[in-house]
Amino acid sequence: MDFVHLFQLTIAMILAMIVLHYLAHRAGLPPPVALIVGGATLAFAPGLSSFPINPELVLVLFLPPLLMDSAWVIALGQLKRHTIGIAALAVGAVLFTTLVVAVVAHLLVPSLPWAACAALGAVVAPPDAVSARAVLERVKLPRRLRILLEGESLLNDATGLVLFRFAITAGITGQFSAGAAIGQFVLLAVGGAVIGSIVGYTWVKLARRLDDEYLIIAATSLLSWIAYLLAERVHVSGVIATVTTGLIVSWHAHTVISASARMRGGSFWDTMIFLIEAGVFMLIGLSLRGVIERAGGLGPIIETMGVPSLAILAAITAARFAWMFASDAIILACRRIGLTRHAPIGPRASTVLSWAGVRGVVTLALALSVPDAFPGHDFILVAASVVILGTVLLQATTFNRVIAWARLSEAPSEKPPLTMHEAEAAMAQVQLAIVERNAYDADGKLVHPQLLDRYQRRASASINYAARPDHYSPMLHAHFDLVLAAVAIGRAELIRLHRAGEIDDDTLHELERDLDLEELGALSAKS
Structure with missing residues (x-):
């Protein structure tokens, strides 16, 4: 495929993304569903050659900005408060799901080596940050559940990537050490956090010195790729580095970036993220043609891999349910013996969290990056595609109904934040106070009567409205x-x-x- 043809296809994809997103909005469907179906339709269009997808490029191009965007908007205070719960999902649930899938795959396909089974488990285990965003922006959840899902989607990719690389190495070399794997994981995570901190605080110092808002916007837009690529270059976690950079930038952006730069940059960034998210799901649809061609056609796939692939889909769903309910039961047991720091979320909330495990871009990229000569290559690719399609088409489309069934509410132990109207009233009062102090000259003469009157009326209206x-x-x-x-x-x-x-x-x-x-x-x- 020449570059002109590739550019034409890219333009066609963007136009298709806009149309499909519009149709999904009109039909009340989750956009990922329409985009995947549209991508698959485009992939099988007559006269269109197979679309080559480079898995490393997919990860580098799409994952860093999406992680940065999620880190930018996450509630940092809540993230700190629920660190243990997020770690249990981002690390514990991924490890457990990988193990369950590996066992199920080995039982169904005994000829598949354990390393290949583990690689498949690592591919399908981490729920996707992009898919989580697409689902969460359409629903309303209690703050604790939302922060658990957002935090999980930020960090679980790092766990999945590390597990995948160890499984591939074990499959190729035949060597594996659990102790070495744990030590390497810690090193990757700590190293990623260090690189992310360096990039983030370098940006803070740079943003304080730049007067040109366009330079600030351009520099900020490149941060996610800088952090990710730099971390990967020194062989630490690019995911952790990007998330760390995003958290630092989010914390300082309110004080080091001008209002104009925030408005202009926010509009540019939102548009870029929209195109990237839509592009991810289009690529998932486009990749289906290559998967089917590689496996010898749709008929052989259904005949030889259909049942095992559906069993893998059922296994990851059951594993997530088991992990959620077991974790909640452990918390409840701890409270009964006097350890009351953490509160259980209950069976309804556990069901909601269990049903939120939609897979997407990371699963796709990892499956595509499995070496051609690796045992079970075709089965891993097909099973990963089935898992992505199954979770998007089933879980994403019914997540609203599950939430409606659960009838969740904020935990009474959590102090609710100020409403927007209460926050406006608080701001109006301090604004009025400074205007009142400076509305008179040294002789006590009122020199800013209209300004004082405007702020008095604004403060009064804000207080009344909040009440x-x-x-x-x-x-x-x-x-x-x-x-x-x-x-x-x-x-x-x-x-x-x-x-x-x-x-x-x-x-x-x-x-x-x-x-x-x-x-x-x-x-x-x-x-």
Whole structure:
């Protein structure tokens, strides 16, 4: 495939992604489902040659920015609070699932060496960060469950990658040492955290010195790849390095980046992440053609690998359920003997967490990177594809229903954070305090009456609204509906003046920006 053809295919993919995402939104389906089906349809389109997918490129291109984005928005305080629970999922659950899948695969396909069974387990064990984001952004979960899933998706890829590399090495060399594997895992994790910290704090110092917001945006956009590639270059965990960098950048971004850079950079980053996420699921669909061709056609796959692959899908689902319910039972037993630091989440919440194990880009990339001569290569590739399709088509589409069935609520022991309206009231009061202190000159004469009046009214309105949001909400919406109407008529007049030649382009863009900011503020206040 030449470069022009590849570029044309890329443009076609982006157009397909936009159309499929729109159709999924209109049909009320999870976008990953539509994108995978669309990618598979595109892959088998007449006249289209097989689409080559480089697994190393897939990981390097897609995983770092998606991990960075997840780390950017995660609640760091909650992450620290639930470290043990997240580690149990990101490390314990992945190890347990790998073991279960290896045993099931060896029972179903006795000719498959244990190293190949372990490699298959490592491929399908870690739930995917991309898929987790796609699922979580469409649902509402209690904060504890959300942070557990978000934290798991940030860190479990590192566990899966390490297990996979050890399994492949054992399969090729015939040598494996559990002690060496554990030591290597710790070294990779610590080394990744060190590299991530260096990259993150270097960015903090650089951002404080850069005056050009476009340079800051460009530098920030490259951070995820810099951290990942640098860590992999020195043979430590690129996943841990990227997550560490993302957490550091997220913590300091509020103080070292200007408001304008945050707004411009946020819009650019959100668009890039949208395209990357959609591209991942399209690639999963596109890869199906290569999997089927490699295995000799759909018929032989169903005949020789269909039942074992479905059994692997059932095994990873059962393993996750077993781990969740066993972990909750252990916590409950600990509380009964007086160890009350952690509270169980209960069977309904355990069911929800168990059903959230959607697989995606990491499973795809690892399966594609299995060496051609490795034992069970074709079976690993087919089983991984079945697991991805099964979890996306089954779990992602029904996750809303499982949550609705569970009827979950916030744990009473957790202190709820301030609502947005309460936070607005708190900000309005401190803003009013500084205006009141500086509204008078040295002789006590009021020199900023309009400013003082505006902040007094804002503070009063914020306090009243926070106390009775249901009562004031209709009035607030009516107020900002009128603001939006005024913005719209103002924009129409601005365009008329420009079209009539009464103002130049500079005036148009300057006043249009003011109207855009006013409109965004009104829309934000209404939401």
